[in-house]
Each structure stands twice: as structure tokens, then as C-alpha cells.
Amino acid sequence: MEKSKIRKITITAVLSAISAVLMFLETPLPGFPPFLQIDASDLPAIICAFGIGPIWGVAVGLIKNSVHMLATKTMVAGEIANFLIGASFVLPAGIIYKKNHTKKGALLGLVIGTVTMALAGVLTNLYITLPFYSKMMPMDTIIEISNKVNPYIKDVMTLTLYGITPFNILKGILLSAITMLIYKPLSPILHYSKRPC
């Protein structure tokens, strides 16, 4: 069935709702700082990007974070960082899969998405999140504490490189694995859904 724009809007909206729900189910990863939390909320975004289009996937991230902002559980900086990091994963993956509509293309897109996400993670943490958190607590002591856990961490740059980049890469790999597992069974329903008479 032809995908109308309205259908794109409603599917993106509902996927954003799932994404927001999943964002509340976040759990901290063992061995990482507590504000780095993993959740499956980027999954609807990547499925939207694969199924409908890269831009719609980014829209899911935008709406998810706007909704999350209303709940004011975290500071706004966390949501901005989450959106930028999520978009940097979804957009390249979606574009590559659109160009190369095969299983190989999907895998390639997800790998490149993971790499760009790790890069974006370094940049957003260096320029948005960590400066923001340093308004709340002394940065030097965070580095001092991290230094005891991981002796390679000496300053802000090494903190992002050794503390946050592995986290983002791990997150990207997990996301990619789940996407590869569930996208195939979902895509026929997404594309040729039986409309109720």
C-alpha cells in the first residue's frame, strides 16, 4: 500500500511515544559513570529511519527528547546531548540503508552509524554535557575519582576518550545487534500493513 504523508506522521509519532516509554526504562551500565545510562530508546528511531526515511528517524529522537524534557527528570543538557548523539547514529545509518537497500547495506550503515555516534559522543560531552555538569560539581574531583578507577584518565579529554567513548561504542553495537534481529520481522508489517475494513 502506498505510504501517505499522514501515515508517515502517525507512525513516526507512535514510534516516538514508544521511544519515550523506553527512555524511562534506562539502566546504568556496570563500570561506567552513573549519568551514562543505556536504554533502548534509540531503537524506534533507527527502525523509523530504515522503514520510512532518515529524516523521520531524526524526528523520533527530537520528539522523544522534547517529551522527556517535559518530565524534567534530568537537566536539559542531557536531553540535548542525547538528541545529538542519537541523530548522529540514526542519520548516517538511515541514509546508507536508503542508498543500499540490502542486508549488507543495513549492516554497513549501522557500523558507520556507531562510528559517527562515538565521534559525536566525544564532541557533545566535551562541549555540552561536561561543561554543564561542571557548573554543578567540580570537574577536577570527577577526574580525580575517575583516575582512581582508570589510571589513564588525567584530564577532560582523556575522560571523554576512555570513559565515554567505550560506552557509546558498546551502545552502538548493542543497538545495531537488536536492530538486525528485529527489523526484518517488523518491516513487512510496517510496509504492507493490513488495513482494517
Add this chain to the structure above:
Amino acid sequence: MLKDITLGQHFPGNSVLHRLDAMIKIILSMLYLVLIFLVKGFVGYGLLAIFVFCIILLSTVPIKFVLKGLKPLLIFIIFTAILNLFMTSGTVIWQWSFLKLTYEGIYFAVFMILRIVFLVLGTSLLTYTTSPIALTDGIERFLTPFAKIGAPTHELAMMMSIALRFIPTLLEETDKIMKAQMARGADFESGNLIKRARALIPLLVPLFISAFRRADELAIAMECRCYQGGKNRTRLNVVKVGKIDIIASLVFLLCAAVILTANLAG
């Protein structure tokens, strides 16, 4: 676990704050955020406390209800306080192995706690006094300048209000699917990372499928009603910036100016 999530923290009422235009409230909240990071010193924080207290009184939202919004942040606040208390270098008052209590530490800890508390109290009032629908409407109008350069602001606002509408439904749905899969022996809460990620699949697939079905039904309903996007669409309630909004903005700016001058003086 899922029942604890409060999204629509809206507290219905008819106070001045409730009647303010949502767009103005969003802009004022943003200015308030900036203000908080500029405030320094006892006088500044004192004035800010009076200001926040007056606004809470004005909003007619019970103080108990407002303070409840701080609860999820409790761990974060305690963590920040401890970090600041013991890790700031300066004049040492008390020492036990590597833990040092310093004057500067106490000073910073108090200010950081105040900063977080005021941040949350002030911004949560926005969601307390504005219904989610008014809020998305406010966001859409706040973003209209971007629509002029081609950004799909109407579509985004539309998707956001649909998402807000569906979050409670999908929360219930998630809960239902989780219970159904647990009854079949699924385990969501133990095992290592890979096991946990795998456990998500029997939850996610049915969730996505039911969501797609809902999206389809909604799309048909909207098409039947000839929905066609932002242009030429009229509203049921036309909101305009009124006198009350201008007065509120001026009062806020005046208060901010007073607090900032106290900042410079103190």
C-alpha cells in the same frame, strides 16, 4: 515499576500562571534557566528564593506537590553535595583519611544544592501549570520563525501531541506485554548485558506491531477527516499574547534585573 512514571504532571487550576500564554511561559522558563546560572552569593540566592516562593504561591499548586518533583533528583543532589563537601580543596576543618571537610566545600555544596533545587522548582512549574496540549501548542508557536525557512514545525508539533496522547496507552501496553511474556517464562531483570538485550526482543516486537496497527488506524481516521497539514488549518481555540502576558513578562524581567543587580553589589 511503570506505574511510577508521571508524565502529565499537569495540575489543573485557574491561577494567573495557568492563564498565561504557553509560549510566553516557555520563553520565561528559558530566561529563568539562564538567570539561575548567573546568580551568585547569599543576597542573590535569597532574592531568588523569595521570587520562586512567590511564584509557587501565585500558581496555587500545593507546595507539597511541587516538592514531590524533587524526589527523582534526590540521589543526584546527594551525590553532588557529597562530591562538593569532601572534594573541594581549601581551609580544612575536619579530616579523616582522604576525606576532607573544608569551608569552601560547605560553601559550594550549599550553593550547588540550592542551584539544582531552584532549577527544578522553577522549571517544573511550567509543566504543572500548563497542560501538555497547551505546551505543544506553545512550542509550535515558539518555533514559527523556523517555519518561515521551511522547517516542518506544524508536523513536529502534531507528532508531539500524538506521541503525548499515546504514551499512557503504550505504557499500559508495555506492562501488559511484559506480564504476558513473564507468564510464559521470560526474564527481564537478571543475567548479563547480552542476555538482557536478548530478553528485550519478545517485548519489543509485539510492542512495535501493536503500535504500527494503532498508527494505521489513526492515519485512516485522519485521512477520513481530510487532514492535510499546517497550511490553511484553523484552530478551535485561537490564542493570542494578551495584556496579562505582557505584564507577567515585565514583572519577570524586573525581578531578574533586581536579582542581578544584587548579584553585582553582593
